[in-house]
Amino acid sequence: xxxxxxxxxxxxxxxxxxxxxxxxxxxxFGVVATEAGLNLFxxxxxxxxxxxxxxxxxxxxTMQENAPALVVLATSLAVNLRMVMYSVTLAPHxxxxxxxxxxxxxxxxxxxxxxxxxxxxxxxxxMTAIEKRAVFFxxxxxxxxxxxxxxxxxxxxxxxxxxDYALDFALPxxxxxxxxxxxxxxxHVVAAGVSILLAIALAGLPWGTGMLIAxxxxxxxxxxLERWMERRQGxxx
Amino acid sequence: xxxxxxxxTVLPVLAIGTYAIRFSFLGTLGTRPLPGWLTRCLRFTxxxxxxxxxxxxxxxxxxxxxxxxxxxxxxxxxxxxVGVMTRSTMAAILAGGVTLYALLAVMG
Numbered sequence: 001x002x003x004x005x006x007x008x009x010x011x012x013x014x015x016x017x018x019x020x021x022x023x024x025x026x027x028x029f030g031v032v033a034t035e036a037g038l039n040l041f042x043x044x045x046x047x048x049x050x051x052x053x054x055x056x057x058x059x060x061x062t063m064q065e066n067a068p069a070l071v072v073l074a075t076s077l078a079v080n081l082r083m084v085m086y087s088v089t090l091a092p093h094x095x096x097x098x099x100x101x102x103x104x105x106x107x108x109x110x111x112x113x114x115x116x117x118x119x120x121x122x123x124x125x126x127m128t129a130i131e132k133r134a135v136f137f138x139x140x141x142x143x144x145x146x147x148x149x150x151x152x153x154x155x156x157x158x159x160x161x162x163x164d165y166a167l168d169f170a171l172p173x174x175x176x177x178x179x180x181x182x183x184x185x186x187x188h189v190v191a192a193g194v195s196i197l198l199a200i201a202l203a204g205l206p207w208g209t210g211m212l213i214a215x216x217x218x219x220x221x222x223x224x225l226e227r228w229m230e231r232r233q234g235x236x237x
Numbered sequence: 238x239x240x241x242x243x244x245x246t247v248l249p250v251l252a253i254g255t256y257a258i259r260f261s262f263l264g265t266l267g268t269r270p271l272p273g274w275l276t277r278c279l280r281f282t283x284x285x286x287x288x289x290x291x292x293x294x295x296x297x298x299x300x301x302x303x304x305x306x307x308x309x310x311x312x313x314x315x316x317x318x319v320g321v322m323t324r325s326t327m328a329a330i331l332a333g334g335v336t337l338y339a340l341l342a343v344m345g
Contacts, residue, residue: 021327028330037238049252054283059247061290063239065299069246075290076247077254081282087262088271095266106260168300169309169337172291173316177329179287180320191281192288199289200296211289218285223277 007120007131011138015116019146022112025053025174026147030154032057032170035161036064043155047148052110054178055079061171067208074212086114093121096129105136113139187229191222308340 001009026047033043033056050056055076062072086109094102116139121132183189195218202210271279295313297303316333320326 024327024330038244042244046248049248050255052255054287055251055255058286058290059251060239061294063243063247065294066240066243069243069250072243072247073250073254075286076251077258078282078286080255080258081279083255083258084261084271085276085279087259087264088276091262091266094263099264102263102266103260106263107256109259109263168298169312170334172295172309172313173330173333173337175287175291176295176313176316177320177326177333179284180317180329181324181326182284183321188281188284191284195285195288196292199292203293203297211293214289214292215282215286218289219278219281222281222285223274226277226281227274 003128004131004134007127007134008138008141010120011116011135011140012142013138014120014135015112015139015142018112018116018143022143023146023150026150027154027157028170028174029053029056029060030151030156031158031161032154032174033060034155034158035170036060040152040155040159043158044148044152047151051107051144051147052080052083053147057171057174061175062208064171065208071208071212075208075215078215083109083114089118090114093117093132094129097133101133105133108137108140108144110143112143185226187222187226190225191218194218194221308337308344311340312337 029047030043033046034040038046046056046059050059058079059072059076062075067075087106090105090109094105113136117132117136120135121127127135179192183192195214198214198217199211202213204210205213291313295310296305298306298309300306301309312333315336316329319332320329323329
């Protein structure tokens with residue numbers, strides 16, 4: 001097998017364990033989206049055009065609360081801002097590739113393809129840009145088709161579930177389950193705490209603006225606290 | 238129920254915006270490093286946004302007309318606790334879901 005073929009397989013195999021999360025997650029999105037009143041076509045168009053699970057859930061949640069479009073967008077785009085870091089991190093590795101390659105990679109730049117590629121580059125830094133791209137698309141092949149298919153199946157299931165099945169709480173549970181593993185350090189815990197307290201205190205503000213304020217303050221507090229702790233420990237920055 | 242006018246306004250902008258975020262550096266090959274304070278803030282976006290998104294609804298669920306519901310509150314706490322302990326999103330979702338339906342069934 002060619003080195004590129006091997007790299008593709010390495011990416012595919014490395015990303016396979018992630019399907020355990022991606023499949024059910026997409027299934028859940030399909031169910032919740034159709035329960036929230038989207039039809040199957042709208043649900044699939046949503047998943048295919050945005051292709052970013054957490055922000056899709058965030059958009060569903062805020063739209064269900066009848067927030068204005070601007071608030072929905074601010075919230076769900078904020079959830080995706082972490083991908084700027086992914087884009088920054090990958091850029092130096094793929095500079096020699098044609099634009100159409102990088103444009104296609106950008107569409108498929110998700111948590112799983114990013115994590116797989118970075119880990120493989122770390123393990124074999126001598127790979128060429130073509131091989132690195134093969135690793136990336138190996139991971140994409142492992143998760144992307146599954147994401148779309150599971151979403152479709154979820155949408156079809158959702159259409160058959162009666163609306164009064166306490167599925168209103170699927171979104172909050174999903175978000176909390178996504179946040180919990182992120183609480184790795186004191187600043188992360190404090191940021192989440194500030195976010196919760198302020199969101200509750202400001203819940204009376206119109207159009208979900210309280211939520212935006214809570215998120216902004218929580219981000220600043222978390223980042224500020226982390227910086228302060230690093231300074232105190234004398235970590236150069 | 239989702240307002241379809243909002244949905245069709247949000248969809249194209251969210252799709253293009255998300256793509257622009259992903260394309261930003263990979264596509265333009267911007268080589269200038271981001272300022273340190275910015276990357277630091279970016280690392281906190283998810284943990285700052287997601288809890289704010291759910292906290293009021295956990296305390297005052299729209300499904301019960303805004304009245305605090307012990308079953309939903311307990312399910313939220315179990316989800317968080319299991320997620321922190323196992324570091325597994327799927328385990329946390331399962332634990333939260335089982336708690337919710339078990340309590341709803343018991344309390345009728």
